[in-house]
Amino acid sequence: MKSLEELKAIRERMQNQVNLRESGGQTATRVVVGMATCGIASGARPVLTALSNLVQEKGLTGKVTVTQTGCIGLCQYEPIVEVMEPGKEKITYIKMTPEKAAEIVERHLIGGHPVEKYTLNSADVK
Amino acid sequence: MYRSHVLVCGGTGCTSSGSQQILETLKAEIERNGLSDEVAVVQTGCHGLCALGPIMIVYPDATFYALVKSEDIPEIVSEHLLKGRVVTRLLYKETVTPTGIKSLEDTDFYKKQHRIALRNCGVINPEVIEEYIGTGGYQALGKVLTEMTPDEVIQTILDSGLRGRGGAGFPTGLKWKLAKGNDADQKYVCCNADEGDPGAFMDRSVLEGDPHAVLEAMAIAGYAIGASQGYIYVRAEYPIAVQRLRIAIDQAREMELLGNNIFGTDFSFDIDLRLGAGAFVCGEETALMTSIEGKRGEPRPRPPFPAQKGLFGKPSILNNVETLANIPQIILNGPEWFASMGTEKSKGTKVFALGGKIHNTGLVEIPMGTTLREVIEEIGGGIPGGKKFKAAQTGGPSGGCIPAEHFDIPIDYDNLISIGSMMGSGGLIVLDEDDCMVDIAKFFLEFTVEESCGKCTPCRIGTRRMLEILTKITKGQATMEDLDKLEDLCYYVKNNSLCGLGQTAPNPVLSTLRYFRSEYEAHIKDKHCPAGVCKSLLTYVIDRDKCRGCTLCAKTCPAGAIIGTVKNPHIIDPDKCIKCGACMEKCHFGAIYKK
Numbered sequence: 001m002k003s004l005e006e007l008k009a010i011r012e013r014m015q016n017q018v019n020l021r022e023s024g025g026q027t028a029t030r031v032v033v034g035m036a037t038c039g040i041a042s043g044a045r046p047v048l049t050a051l052s053n054l055v056q057e058k059g060l061t062g063k064v065t066v067t068q069t070g071c072i073g074l075c076q077y078e079p080i081v082e083v084m085e086p087g088k089e090k091i092t093y094i095k096m097t098p099e100k101a102a103e104i105v106e107r108h109l110i111g112g113h114p115v116e117k118y119t120l121n122s123a124d125v126k
Numbered sequence: 127m128y129r130s131h132v133l134v135c136g137g138t139g140c141t142s143s144g145s146q147q148i149l150e151t152l153k154a155e156i157e158r159n160g161l162s163d164e165v166a167v168v169q170t171g172c173h174g175l176c177a178l179g180p181i182m183i184v185y186p187d188a189t190f191y192a193l194v195k196s197e198d199i200p201e202i203v204s205e206h207l208l209k210g211r212v213v214t215r216l217l218y219k220e221t222v223t224p225t226g227i228k229s230l231e232d233t234d235f236y237k238k239q240h241r242i243a244l245r246n247c248g249v250i251n252p253e254v255i256e257e258y259i260g261t262g263g264y265q266a267l268g269k270v271l272t273e274m275t276p277d278e279v280i281q282t283i284l285d286s287g288l289r290g291r292g293g294a295g296f297p298t299g300l301k302w303k304l305a306k307g308n309d310a311d312q313k314y315v316c317c318n319a320d321e322g323d324p325g326a327f328m329d330r331s332v333l334e335g336d337p338h339a340v341l342e343a344m345a346i347a348g349y350a351i352g353a354s355q356g357y358i359y360v361r362a363e364y365p366i367a368v369q370r371l372r373i374a375i376d377q378a379r380e381m382e383l384l385g386n387n388i389f390g391t392d393f394s395f396d397i398d399l400r401l402g403a404g405a406f407v408c409g410e411e412t413a414l415m416t417s418i419e420g421k422r423g424e425p426r427p428r429p430p431f432p433a434q435k436g437l438f439g440k441p442s443i444l445n446n447v448e449t450l451a452n453i454p455q456i457i458l459n460g461p462e463w464f465a466s467m468g469t470e471k472s473k474g475t476k477v478f479a480l481g482g483k484i485h486n487t488g489l490v491e492i493p494m495g496t497t498l499r500e501v502i503e504e505i506g507g508g509i510p511g512g513k514k515f516k517a518a519q520t521g522g523p524s525g526g527c528i529p530a531e532h533f534d535i536p537i538d539y540d541n542l543i544s545i546g547s548m549m550g551s552g553g554l555i556v557l558d559e560d561d562c563m564v565d566i567a568k569f570f571l572e573f574t575v576e577e578s579c580g581k582c583t584p585c586r587i588g589t590r591r592m593l594e595i596l597t598k599i600t601k602g603q604a605t606m607e608d609l610d611k612l613e614d615l616c617y618y619v620k621n622n623s624l625c626g627l628g629q630t631a632p633n634p635v636l637s638t639l640r641y642f643r644s645e646y647e648a649h650i651k652d653k654h655c656p657a658g659v660c661k662s663l664l665t666y667v668i669d670r671d672k673c674r675g676c677t678l679c680a681k682t683c684p685a686g687a688i689i690g691t692v693k694n695p696h697i698i699d700p701d702k703c704i705k706c707g708a709c710m711e712k713c714h715f716g717a718i719y720k721k
Binding site: 002004007011013014015017018021022035037045049051056061066067068070 | 127128129130131133163164183185186187188208209210211249250256257259260261262264265268272381382383387388389390
């Protein structure tokens with residue numbers, strides 16, 4: 001190690017990964033991916049991975065926790081992703097893909113604006 | 127990048143309850159479920175709750191699984207890691223509430239703790255230097271080398287109020303200042319990892335869970351006093367700690383965080399390990415340094431103090447593992463931050479190893495000034511079986527007992543000394559009404575007699591004579607004159623021994639005499655052990671009215687001391703009885719009792 005910059009570079013590379021363990025599941029925002037049989041069958045796993053990676057890459061691990069949940073009963077709309085922020089109504093995204101997930105990270109988690117077109121509310125649920 | 131990290135404790139406690147096999151099974155199951163790219167398995171150091179090991183924590187949701195078995199792993203992987211359904215039956219039950227799962231930090235065991243020395247234990251993989259750097263590791267060393275003068279470093283440590291965590295509580299900054307003030311061509315930084323008190327495992331856990339923190343702190347100390355070489359004196363009985371230290375030193379050398387011109391400065395520093403063979407006296411500073419030199423580990427008179435003439439006759443400092451683990455945090459967060467915790471004369475936190483009659487056996491780090499009641503009743507979860515608290519033993523063979531009357535005393539160096547005990551390195555053994563205080567004193571004295579190096583007469587012979595008197599007391603053969611003689615001997619050994627081992631060896635006797643003299647007197651005058659521990663003073667008796675004559679006791683008795691026929695009350699022959707208590711355990715009718 002010949003300079004502080006070298007140390008800093010390693011720290012930044014590792015920080016978000018290690019931070020995943022420090023939040024203790026107590027972050028303000030929770031992103032939950034439905035990973036029951038229905039979710040997995042419709043492709044929830046790549047969505048979960050994409051969300052988790054992006055949250056780490058963008059340095060959001062201190063604020064956002066990405067975890068799984070079971071079936072919420074809307075199997076035909078899987079993969080489902082729910083975003084829960086304190087003091088705000090829960091947003092439910094349906095028929096997710098890794099690409100849509102990236103949009104949600106960018107616009108909702110970072111930008112603060114839910115992506116209306118993918119939400120359950122925008123779909124015609126009877 | 128992984129979406130989830132599964133932490134498996136690899137400390138000595140969990141390893142002995144099978145965490146290595148769990149680690150293997152876990153890796154295999156994750157592989158089988160095709161999750162290898164999504165879920166990281168991390169072996170960490172001790173998380174503190176050793177009583178519930180093996181422990182496993184799943185992040186990011188911080189699910190805490192306790193008493194995990196290999197058979198449980200497939201379920202955890204397929205349910206939790208894949209589908210996100212927590213396996214509730216395996217959760218640490220303190221975290222389960224009617225309304226959901228409580229965070230670990232809100233449990234009684236963790237909520238009053240404040241982890242500085244243990245900050246990374248159970249959080250990072252101690253065998254991966256990058257993880258340590260990821261939590262801010264080696265930043266303090268960088269700061270010290272590029273922004274601070276050695277005097278500023280020493281002033282920071284002085285201002286923080288940090289005192290030696292090995293037991294004596296000498297101000298760390300002052301130790302460094304004295305060593306810096308002595309000019310020499312070579313100086314040394316030594317780390318005392320010769321943790322020897324029965325029941326103490328704080329230092330072992332730091333070395334196993336966060337070895338780089340100790341290396342970083344030693345390099346900082348080297349810069350402060352002007353040393354280029356460090357030695358860690360660690361017990362060979364700590365194989366996991368030794369192995370992780372070796373790995374850590376190799377990694378630090380490879381990254382040039384140890385070696386020449388660290389961070390491109392003029393400062394060079396390297397560290398070597400020296401393994402101790404397990405002699406308790408080698409925890410004493412002069413004996414430890416003599417042992418590093420390759421000689422028989424015996425103490426020598428001070429002065430000269432090690433700061434003047436220490437290892438190889440050069441100015442040296444010796445700091446305990448836990449003391450060192452605090453240093454990088456003090457440098458990074460400032461002395462005011464550290465001094466804001468604790469009591470007036472004892473700053474910061476202290477790690478304790480809880481053992482004995484307590485629910486949560488394990489490791490806790492609490493701010494100085496926390497009361498014994500908080501530690502035992504809240505963090506420790508109280509005494510099992512509804513038994514009554516009798517005393518807490520702190521400081522191991524050098525310390526003493528704190529009786530129930532001092533339950534609310536804030537724990538710090540000076541308070542413990544004023545009530546006849548000492549902080550010691552941090553072993554805290556809880557005793558209940560079933561423990562005999564004379565027997566406890568005898569236990570610790572047996573230890574010191576065994577461990578006395580024999581160099582000075584008061585310790586070598588004095589402690590042995592004390593043990594003989596204690597043995598007489600427990601056998602009911604002592605007189606009140608013996609008790610006076612014992613007390614005199616205590617003061618004699620205390621005042622005349624060469625090193626700390628002998629000077630503190632009488633403490634367990636003195637403190638039990640101070641608070642539990644009536645128990646000693648009961649042994650002597652009434653030939654009775656109030657707690658029912660000392661075998662020579664016990665008789666097992668069968669209650670004629672309760673005995674149904676089932677013959678179970680007679681069949682169990684290994685000495686053939688129980689006589690009787692079927693359906694008639696049995697009797698115990700006191701001459702044959704070896705007082706093992708096996709009959710009492712077996713009796714279904716509660717007919718056998720001790721008197």
